[in-house]
Amino acid sequence: MHVRLVSAFGILMVLFGVFSIDAKPKKTLEKHTGKSAKIRQTIVLSIDGFPAYYWSDPKYHSYFPHLSELFQKYGVSEIATINPSVTYPAHTSMVTGKDPAEHGIYNNTLSDPFEKNDGGWMWYAEDISSPTLWDLAKENHKTTANVFWPVTVGAGIDWNLPQYWRKKIPEDDKLLRVLSTKDLHKEAELAVGSPLNDVSKDEVKLKTATWLFQNKKPDLMLVYTTDLDTNHHGFGPGSERALSRLSELDQSIFSFLQSVGAFTPKGPAIVIVSDHGFHSADSICAPNVVLKQKGYINDEAGTYNLTFKSSGGTAILLPGSGFQIPETEVQSIVSEILKACPGAEWISSSASKSEPLGELGKTIPGEIDTGFLQKKIHPQALGIFYTKQSLFFSGTRKGELFTKSQSKIHGHGYWNGNPEMNTIGFVYDPTGKKHKFESVKDVFGIVKDMLGLKEKKTKGPRLPTHTEP
Template structure:
């Protein structure tokens, strides 16, 4: 396998490559480097794995730094413009969110599950976004909920689990009977039950590739911001799941052949005030021609007539000429800064909120409103919005740390470890964190 590192081409061969037979990728929603670097957080399992394995001080996410586009980048190694998942939801004609994006058919890029299947490997996934109807996952418990009653995920999960009956199987053998609130974000039992399901699949089916998404830490930070008891309890629950997966790998007899990777989709910013940028458009008689679509910490300008460049220029002008008290609340993202992040290709201008602020989709009322809790979605060039990375086990060095990496590096590393073909991935493979031999 040849990996291109800047202008140097190295032939990189894993030491004892046959030992890397399994990869487990755990994504903790809202995962931050502090959780494993600072002893004040209740993360004994992650702390041990970080110290004994590999960890990164920071992982740059994508733009917007939100869950579904980020998880699709983790599964493909490309940016939103390449994989087609631009936001968590579709964008309605009125500028409001219009349905979460569930179906795998929405993804335009090659995924790690497809690469694994074409290599003859077995695959599994638990609660990973945009995996409904994914034909490349052998054992799939997708993230989905009822359209009529979003709090209840059980029926929809059962309907879309693959193979048919898998959800009933894991309930019987791993979780026990699930009440509605034991399988949604109202309770920390959500992560615990997802962990039990994943651990059962590890022991029962021993997949070569398992992806697991744990959402509770995200919910806690949305409610409380970056700190507080809610966040500590949520990350402690996620840490417990990490320990459960580790133990399941050991019980299954595959621990020494497994690369265990823990990462996330974005960091968090504590907030106090929401901004309604569509009020600016309305006050300047532009509301019938364009709208800002909020992704939390950022908002993207959508022009109703795609050829209407004059409206874009008018919006730029009005943003630049706002009173200083308003203009200082955000920064404009356009040109090369927007282009390099390969976000929604239909957008030429976005705004990213300042510390403590975020955007909403309101078109009526005051410009500013109370907005406590936490948000993400911001342009990813500062520490608080970055996520983290821990890697332990087969294929990785011991007691190694790096200062910075990129989200798209993670699927490239997974493809390398399992010797899979993921040619479109834009990430880098770092020999310095892998047990590899190098020859020019």
């Protein structure tokens, strides 16, 4: 995946004087001077679900004029996400620089066919098996803060307000008070004047981030916003509702950047990034229906030997604990599904470079070797369904194997080589240094460089605290 520094198309520069964050020339902005450059505070802001085509297509620019100005002035990259292209693995890749198979956050949720975890997500930092930016910051005696970044419950962050919910009712606020840094959640709510929980609007999260930055003065702060993604799922990318919310979010981000002194001589370094793009489907493939019919999933006993874990645009085949299956049986299952689900394609975990992989081989050159699924996506993967069509993979075991949807299904989780999954990466380094930004994984290296963080040599990677499935 190559970086494409995309220039703005058709934006009337006359508007920029109205929206400019730093209207005055920055005569005192220091140039990069290598080791002598002063290390700045750094803010990483994530806008969940921002597709790259919102930037590459100028018809959308009027919906985010402030961000458009920044992207035009300082440059922005169209970047690749990871597989699966979903929120929690992608955000963990940002803070570790690793793929999901390496960092241990394989999906938003565990493989849990019978919902024994009651819909719980992978909220807990102890499940991350690779060193994170906050680990590295602590080793380098830097302070850290967080507003709702995924997979941060229990993280070693100095001022931590993690994302967590159970019922999305006021009772969840009590959970957050306990899970956040002691007394921080209550202090933040009193300062901002609004409840902070998973149903809070992004305006509240950004105001909280302003208060946190101004009062705690962390060296590194992570900030995560969710409303664009929510509106894309509900109404579709490019919809009036989603674009209207994007306009509001653009204004809130502008206010936030002003409040922290961004783009001023003594302001912080800024990374603005998203986790994935968006795509809409009109048909549904439910491969677990076949596994249930063949007896690999037993609803009455609550047991399974095989299950497909869906990410929306992909579905990965995982074995039950200790179960082994001949490749011929896997191919028999796959053939039946491929025959019934137009647009579905399959790649086996034993694929080699000699196998005909069509467009897939073009999207990840040099990575098609034996075991690449286990190395990149999931260590127990037996294979994966993917699609380049308007197809959605469901995890359900009920109903038909293939159906036409009565309404569009808006989502992501598609193969990261699909252009619709590309997203955006923006870096403002006050020293003037340019940074290579090709993938969400590059956030780790960029922040590490801007903060001057040094990695200590360890004997080996951290071991994950969970096994899956």
